[in-house]
Amino acid sequence: MRRQPYTLHFNPKLSLNADKKHVRDGLSTTLLVGENLWVCCDERTTMERLRRTGPHEFGEHCSYQLTELLDLPAGEDIEIDIEGMAEAGHYLWLVGSHSLKRRKSNEEDADVAKQIKRLAKVEADGNRYLLARIPLVLNKETGDYELHKKAPHPTQAGQTLTAAQLRGNDNANELLDLLAEDLHIKPFIQIPGKDNGFDIEGMAVNAQGQVFVGLRGPVLRGWAIVLELRLEEDKHGRLRLGKVEGATETYYKKHFLALGGMGLRELRLRGHDLLLLAGPTMDLDGTIAVYCWSNATRQPTDSLIGDEKIQRLFDVPHGHGPTAGKDKAEGMALLDDRHVLIVFDSPTATRKTGKNQVVADSFLLPA
Numbered sequence: 001m002r003r004q005p006y007t008l009h010f011n012p013k014l015s016l017n018a019d020k021k022h023v024r025d026g027l028s029t030t031l032l033v034g035e036n037l038w039v040c041c042d043e044r045t046t047m048e049r050l051r052r053t054g055p056h057e058f059g060e061h062c063s064y065q066l067t068e069l070l071d072l073p074a075g076e077d078i079e080i081d082i083e084g085m086a087e088a089g090h091y092l093w094l095v096g097s098h099s100l101k102r103r104k105s106n107e108e109d110a111d112v113a114k115q116i117k118r119l120a121k122v123e124a125d126g127n128r129y130l131l132a133r134i135p136l137v138l139n140k141e142t143g144d145y146e147l148h149k150k151a152p153h154p155t156q157a158g159q160t161l162t163a164a165q166l167r168g169n170d171n172a173n174e175l176l177d178l179l180a181e182d183l184h185i186k187p188f189i190q191i192p193g194k195d196n197g198f199d200i201e202g203m204a205v206n207a208q209g210q211v212f213v214g215l216r217g218p219v220l221r222g223w224a225i226v227l228e229l230r231l232e233e234d235k236h237g238r239l240r241l242g243k244v245e246g247a248t249e250t251y252y253k254k255h256f257l258a259l260g261g262m263g264l265r266e267l268r269l270r271g272h273d274l275l276l277l278a279g280p281t282m283d284l285d286g287t288i289a290v291y292c293w294s295n296a297t298r299q300p301t302d303s304l305i306g307d308e309k310i311q312r313l314f315d316v317p318h319g320h321g322p323t324a325g326k327d328k329a330e331g332m333a334l335l336d337d338r339h340v341l342i343v344f345d346s347p348t349a350t351r352k353t354g355k356n357q358v359v360a361d362s363f364l365l366p367a
Helices: 112-118 174-179
Strands: 003-009 027-033 036-041 046-054 057-065 082-088 091-096 131-139 144-147 150-152 160-162 199-205 211-220 223-229 231-233 239-241 253-258 263-270 273-279 289-293 303-305 310-315 328-336 339-345 357-364
Touching: 003 046, 003 339, 027 199, 027 339, 036 082, 036 328, 046 144, 082 211, 082 263, 091 199, 131 150, 131 160, 131 239, 174 239, 199 273, 211 273, 223 263, 263 328, 273 328
Parallel strands: 003 057, 027 082, 027 328, 082 199, 199 263, 253 303
Antiparallel strands: 003 357, 027 036, 036 046, 046 057, 082 091, 091 131, 131 144, 150 160, 199 211, 211 223, 211 263, 223 253, 231 239, 263 273, 273 289, 289 310, 328 339, 339 357
8 A cells, every 4th residue: 555654753852752752653533623733642531633744744833731720630631532523513522541551570680589570460540530531722823723621612703611520539520430230241341451451542523423443442252343422512511421322231332343353543534434443352463454334324323233234344554563563553534534643652663763853654545
């Protein structure tokens, strides 16, 4: 599959987290709105905005600290693990992984017993249980979209856009509480994401209020899962789960997709179709591919979507051999109806074409 490289330029003053990891080394999701490319690093509490600066370049890096816009239970020192973004209704939507994490071991440490013990430790971060929206308003003077905690509605006089998030705490939120009793998902809630446990990756929202979130895990006997939600604002300004028409579980539909054993990494709506970036559910090198699920927004009930109803569009190259664990496709933006832009977690050295640059790839979608 032919690809067109795009160079992303970052501001060195905005690009390092507390552990000195560069934002380009952990890109997890991306979204194009107007001339702005939004990207997130999964080890930060910020959202990064770039602007188109050339035919195949984005730069003029701006960073938004989410603690100034939302209520993060664990503050700005603990990552959100943002894994999905979407745009609808003058809001930028975002979702955290909602997953547990297992401590890493260091095989080079001489204390083997200590490292084995580390593998038994599972942790929860309150910031990961985030599902939120933030007012996204075009600054007509600069041509850039801006994030605000509160802003006048750009087309409806007297109405105000306000930041809001799903009700939750350090340990869960309303969605996770429901899923903890779900017949299919309940057994995986207490399993870390990279162990085929519960792990949200990918989000899509449309003007009709449908909210789709993709699950990297669990994958059940080869079937990946997309949840369909509706979110409403309560009288306190918080988001609540609304009833979903046709759903077996009242507040969410479950769509099971035959993706050859892969889990979801990103979702993008194109009309009524849903483009899917899929890859390994566990922490390993493996096939990464883009699919098209036709008429995804028109499913009247929970659904079982076999491979005959899903079109595999193309495979995405990934690291292997000497580059094992590198170039893992994590985010996908729709550049237009015919092209997607894919960004990579843990990019190889060849993608780092400058000290604060990284190369993403655009692919032409089949007609």
